[in-house]
Amino acid sequence: MSTGKLRMGMVGGGEGAFIGEVHRMASRLDGRIELVCGAFSSDEKRSKKSGKALGFPADRVYGSYEEMFKAEAALPEEERMQFVSIVTPNVTHFPVAKAALSKGFHVMSDKPATFTLAEARQLKRLVEKSGLQYGLTHNYTGYPMVKEARDRIQKGKLGDIKKIVVEYPQGWLATDLESTGQKQAGWRTDPARAGISCCMGDIGTHAENLAEYITGLKITEVCADLGTFVPGRKLDDDGNVLLRFEQGAKGVLHASQISVGEENGLNIRVYGTKGGLKWEQAEPNKLTLYHLNQPLQILTPGGNNSWLSKAALHNCRLPAGHPEAFLEAFANLYRNYADCLHARLAGEKSTKLQQDFPGIDDGVRGMAFIETVVKSSQSKQKWLKMPKV
Amino acid sequence: MSTGKLRMGMVGGGEGAFIGEVHRMASRLDGRIELVCGAFSSDEKRSKKSGKALGFPADRVYGSYEEMFKAEAALPEEERMQFVSIVTPNVTHFPVAKAALSKGFHVMSDKPATFTLAEARQLKRLVEKSGLQYGLTHNYTGYPMVKEARDRIQKGKLGDIKKIVVEYPQGWLATDLESTGQKQAGWRTDPARAGISCCMGDIGTHAENLAEYITGLKITEVCADLGTFVPGRKLDDDGNVLLRFEQGAKGVLHASQISVGEENGLNIRVYGTKGGLKWEQAEPNKLTLYHLNQPLQILTPGGNNSWLSKAALHNCRLPAGHPEAFLEAFANLYRNYADCLHARLAGEKSTKLQQDFPGIDDGVRGMAFIETVVKSSQSKQKWLKMPKV
């Protein structure tokens, strides 16, 4: 049955991890990818234990990513893993990706791409030099209604974009959760593992990515006010940012991990000269369209909703009214990534729709955003320019 | 990697089918089941073609279910399929299930369980006699918030149940879609393949199942008015039913396939002496709770929402705010089914939470409902009793 499935390895994602299991489910959903090996923890014993719990044969569970890349590279070509999924805390994204590329493995990485902007730029050069395929799981861009939103803006249906409001409120870090031993909170609030930002690095960058993806406009300047509301916490758990975009658009981005009651409220509104739109991750199957001098419309996904763009339809699995959600959107990244890799391995061309998954450029933009908003927040100067990438 | 995975075969679900692919994705999501063989069409050539497209080796793609059951039964025990997923049009659900049971295969069947109530009763006897595991994909009961609703009612939080309103509006058959060659519309409106009802058989029975599942109350009497609004159509495409339940509760069930604009609007409201609740499939991650003399609450799923019941949490994969939807709910049936089968094969006991998937009793109830509402609709007598099952 594994005929035609791509063989994936995984770094990270051992017991207690959240995102590792998400990557496993997302990669499995469409039957195009098979997870064949893993280094599930930097601790060898825990890696072995996790691998066993996941049902892997012992010889494909490794004690470290270095060991895994070496051993897999030594396997027969038709057996060894073809790409690696990196689901570790931020600090190791870069070294793992670098090592994978150096051994000829394609890469699918959790975001942010790296620990620093400098690393991200270096990684971009490595990816380009290697000629290997690199994907980055800015998963919220995988939703069909996000694709539809982007398509409509690309086609000019909103006119010239003037205003963008993107929000990412959460409340799960409203208390000192990291002191309770909760693993997710632990590393995300730890500068040594998360980097220079918690809130902006973890979720602000998703908001930035979503805004740039949907509108096709780059942020050019930011003015940020980050905050740390839980006493003793070392990194930001909240932030408000004024944005300026290419072509004169203006906007606001705010993200929070201390907004009690907010679960995972990423949402975006975009307004142009001819129309506007609104999308919310919590109800991802609705896209509200505003029109100058006409009533609003609400679009929903579904293969039989013939008025949807090809981009949206390509990323739907079910007929209208059968809601798809977080895992399906995440799986769309894996599916498009896999389709492209299949095509590449078969010496064929992939389509534009298949190529539509986040990559290293999104990674560099994301790191540039994180570094710039952190710097801006500490500055008395009103506007800081986003570095060119 | 297939260590520990249950081996599933599939009957039906070839090209152009909707529900077959749903079963495949749902069974795959949690990595507990592997599809190893199939008879994807009653037409041998189409079965082979579909099997090839799906990436199956030729020797595990069969021209008929009879052939498949025979051949698989002859394979070594550690290789052959362990259960069959039946995803054909209604007319063949019974003979396929019967044949599978007779060869010792466990069964997971799409609904309705059979073509007639008589068949359903017969199937119940066969299942009981065989001692094999039978599941029925009344998939809407797989949603976490449906589990929560049921749990609250079981625990008496709504008091005595008085009123139940369950609706299932769709609009996809508002025109004569079957004349266009659309496969789904074709068989569902054809008495020879769908049975005595289209709307009630296809979706009314989901509504009936959901109402009985959530409230724990059986429907005792019905008074139905079915309608056929598209000229030339032979079966009902709409229906309104007054309901009486055990313990004096009353209610309404209405379903429609001609309600233009409705996508897949299954929803339910239940009111008791102490509270009420509302759930809608289109926004499955909300459960509205009404309380006597207190403001309403809205519950959402998510592993970190500690106030949820064990039943709800058992059927969540993600933290709060990361929406799960149709496929995840469907997969919950497969996961629970698989957990029970794993336990059984290992000689262990499964838990109550694992055993919580629809089975043959739901199948008999469903067929009883279909037959009774069709009879009621043709009757001048106001109330018809639901047969005891």
Next chain:
Amino acid sequence: MSTGKLRMGMVGGGEGAFIGEVHRMASRLDGRIELVCGAFSSDEKRSKKSGKALGFPADRVYGSYEEMFKAEAALPEEERMQFVSIVTPNVTHFPVAKAALSKGFHVMSDKPATFTLAEARQLKRLVEKSGLQYGLTHNYTGYPMVKEARDRIQKGKLGDIKKIVVEYPQGWLATDLESTGQKQAGWRTDPARAGISCCMGDIGTHAENLAEYITGLKITEVCADLGTFVPGRKLDDDGNVLLRFEQGAKGVLHASQISVGEENGLNIRVYGTKGGLKWEQAEPNKLTLYHLNQPLQILTPGGNNSWLSKAALHNCRLPAGHPEAFLEAFANLYRNYADCLHARLAGEKSTKLQQDFPGIDDGVRGMAFIETVVKSSQSKQKWLKMPKV
């Protein structure tokens, strides 16, 4: 300042009443009507007390409606009341209206029009004979979005109407509130004051009226199951009804006063061959429009929403986004009634839009509905015909 204001008297609406104050606010909002006198209670002392509390001069507060009509008729024409607003419990609607008409006063009555269908028919004859203006406060038809809904159906935008679902859930009588001395609950559950029905008479009839008003189709047959869920209560507090309409449309009407948590949830959905629509009283400023093969739209009221019908715009006071609600809808009935009466008194013609307020025909239909559903609920016969009116 009272130049040009119509002079209104009121029967009922003393202290502790709910609907009397609603009528007062609604009649006052647009500055076209002045309340000049009242018989606020059938108890003379209470009437006087209420009148004083409301700021009326003692000589215009009466001890009974008979006294009021007599005294007012004796006043100079430019001083005496011109029409009476009847806001008493159901049992006296008819005698008060009859007396008013006999003295030459125009009538605005709370619903239901009378205590029995026979009275309603008699009242219709009296109104016709008198040539006076009669209005009935089926106030939910006063909402701009209800007007829009009706207009669209009249213009054929939904095609032929096939299915109608109208609901009116409330929860305020889920407990034995009448035993606590609550005035509203007291008379509504008392057959001597409310008539043969509580739930259907109080709110079921609003639902019936709304459905017939919006669709322009009359109900031809009903099949009802009323229930009384609070022990000791003498009248229905819940009811479910199958409906058949002219031109083959079918539907469901259900109303409840024991649906805990529901506040005042009147809502309607209508589906035709070309489209559908949905409106809910709790969010009255939204009208959802469904279209065959196009995404749904949501309409909102507002003078600047140029795509709205004249009927909707005529009943808006504010620009878009400035919500109008219950009192404004109620006031639309009074405003249209007053415009017509002004025109009539000035010997001018009123417009179709002004004439659009409920009248005696709605009253007769309402009483016919109440009597038929009560009879149906007690009958073993499935369908009862609505009497012709």
Next chain:
Amino acid sequence: MSTGKLRMGMVGGGEGAFIGEVHRMASRLDGRIELVCGAFSSDEKRSKKSGKALGFPADRVYGSYEEMFKAEAALPEEERMQFVSIVTPNVTHFPVAKAALSKGFHVMSDKPATFTLAEARQLKRLVEKSGLQYGLTHNYTGYPMVKEARDRIQKGKLGDIKKIVVEYPQGWLATDLESTGQKQAGWRTDPARAGISCCMGDIGTHAENLAEYITGLKITEVCADLGTFVPGRKLDDDGNVLLRFEQGAKGVLHASQISVGEENGLNIRVYGTKGGLKWEQAEPNKLTLYHLNQPLQILTPGGNNSWLSKAALHNCRLPAGHPEAFLEAFANLYRNYADCLHARLAGEKSTKLQQDFPGIDDGVRGMAFIETVVKSSQSKQKWLKMPKV
């Protein structure tokens, strides 16, 4: 019937005006105020014409506010107007208020209070010196659910406030409407009549007022980026502002008149250490409450919702489920204003709940906000302090 009614005069509000009619309806709703005279336009002929159309006797319609104040002051005390409602464009708010106070008339003014901050400070001194009653129609604070929100925060139910997001998107000025002769657009975009800001002066200040009112926290610093998106327009039609509040809270305020499709979308979210809340003007009868470690609740107004605060209940007229909206909220300001004035005139004490309407301090804060955000937008300095008022 005018016994006990306060006599109001009006300046502005002639034909074509929007807000004048709003003030008239709002002041009329509760039957406590009678409009007795007006200077409806600065153009004498138009004033007379408007007055006649409104049904006023000629001798109480004046050609200018100066004339009105003089003439009314000369009338017998029991006949002359007692307070003036000022509904002119911004530029004349101050001189009219000043003149009214100087003649001993109480004042109810549309916002913003004045044309400049200096005027506002001067007006504050005049009000204090006069001892007369001054109200300012920051009408959105009149909604029952806004009162509830404030009450909960005052009582500490949200804990310490950390984050505030307040938005006021509109779309009606997305095109060059002022060139079409539309009266509202004309003066609001004209610096000579509107002042130094269009968007921030017209609606940003409502957002500022709402945020400070609900949270009880003053804005201490702002960092603003205002924009003008319609070519040729002289004032801002959009703006984004970072906020810092007393006690360390942070926030965002953004307002827009060019966000196509947005009608009048004022909304606010507040998050504290123990809970959060959300309110939207478009659906004003919902208040969402978030709680740490408990599911969310949604509150609705209504006299019978016993869990509501006295502050909310004081500002409701109807039972639950009977929506009140813009005019009722507006009328709450007039009602409270009138209750206080009645009490004052009767030598009695008004209650805290009656005193809860916006006054001159809100006016000064509003002008300070407008001037500070305009200055901030032009500055390279990141943070500007709000002046103490």
